[in-house]
């Protein structure tokens with residue numbers, strides 16, 4: 001097989017054969033196709049797209065590049081959720097123990113944040129002692145103990161995607177629906193879950209800025225999952241404003257614990273319960289309703305067992321940033337708009353996120369929102385609190401927030417929290 005022939009075929013708008021796709025993924029993983037050749041192919045895919053058959057073959061080839069996990073020894077169905085990423089999106093934290101408390105196992109492999117969106121592992125690592133890296137045997141032990149486990153994907157899972165994702169990140173080839181769909185689904189199918197609920201975010205703080213693009217990504221992923229024998233559904237959900245009132249690692253853990261204690265912001269509770277119902281229904285588990293499991297303490301019990309089983313102390317004080325700064329409402333009126341991207345970028349500049357994969361994050365850094373779109377505010381009232389380890393970070397965070405919120409006579413139109421269900 002000749003790699004240049006494969007690149008040229010896609011460059012000229014042709015369709016790659018199953019054999020070509022199998023070969024190029026295998027040769028790239030094995031180092032026989034060079035990074036510059038794969039980046040040319042990725043760019044040709046970004047520009048010319050792929051047919052559904054090509055995307056399915058590409059996904060299967062990436063799954064075959066590594067191990068496929070198997071949970072068939074468990075006595076209850078497995079269910080997982082994947083979010084395409086957003087600002088203040090801490091839903092996985094209350095959701096996994098909640099679904100476990102309602103009768104399904106949740107084996108979840110998560111990632112770290114890059115850019116303005118946070119990563120679940122960074123959030124959980126703010127809990128003293130908590131460990132993200134587990135062997136497969138340890139994962140099984142935590143699942144049996146707590147019903148849910150959230151940990152880092154090992155290097156053996158879809159190694160082709162690991163290599164290709166790092167390449168896409170530095171070659172302007174992330175924003176391709178075939179490449180995003182195959183990247184996410186290769187990992188989720190290899191993870192071995194029986195049921196998958198996808199939370200595809202839409203809006204300024206998400207990868208997908210429009211409902212149409214999000215719908216295309218969601219339906220591509222639902223088809224890939226279904227074809228691979230994973231019961232898959234997707235919700236398109238709002239990311240034009242931040243989710244909840246906390247953005248930043250330890251701040252988001254605190255908010256997740258509030259939800260598990262039966263409180264928390266209404267949008268976080270509503271989305272957590274909706275996703276939990278989708279996961280349980282799709283997995284065929286009936287019994288306790290998730291809203292009840294938040295009220296009766298069973299979801300909190302499952303969370304505490306899960307954190308302890310991974311070395312964490314659920315009662316430990318979480319890290320706090322050394323410095324805070326309050327942003328006040330410049331005038332009285334309604335908080336008409338609060339842009340998710342502006343808030344995410346500001347939190348990132350405060351130290352909550354990283355620029356390079358190797359960078360550390362500040363666990364205490366981030367933003368607490370005191371008002372959400374639609375709330376009445378008075379001039380001088382605190383709109384948000386910025387948290388950082390050094391005061392020098394505030395100026396650039398404030399610059400990110402400039403134009404990111406607006407006070408007016410009435411709230412601007414915003415996306416419904418759950419826009420659409422696919423699958």
Ligand code: URA
Nearest residue numbers: 165179180181183184
């Ligand atoms: N998340 C992934 O895992 N892959 C992508 O391509 C984009 C988001």
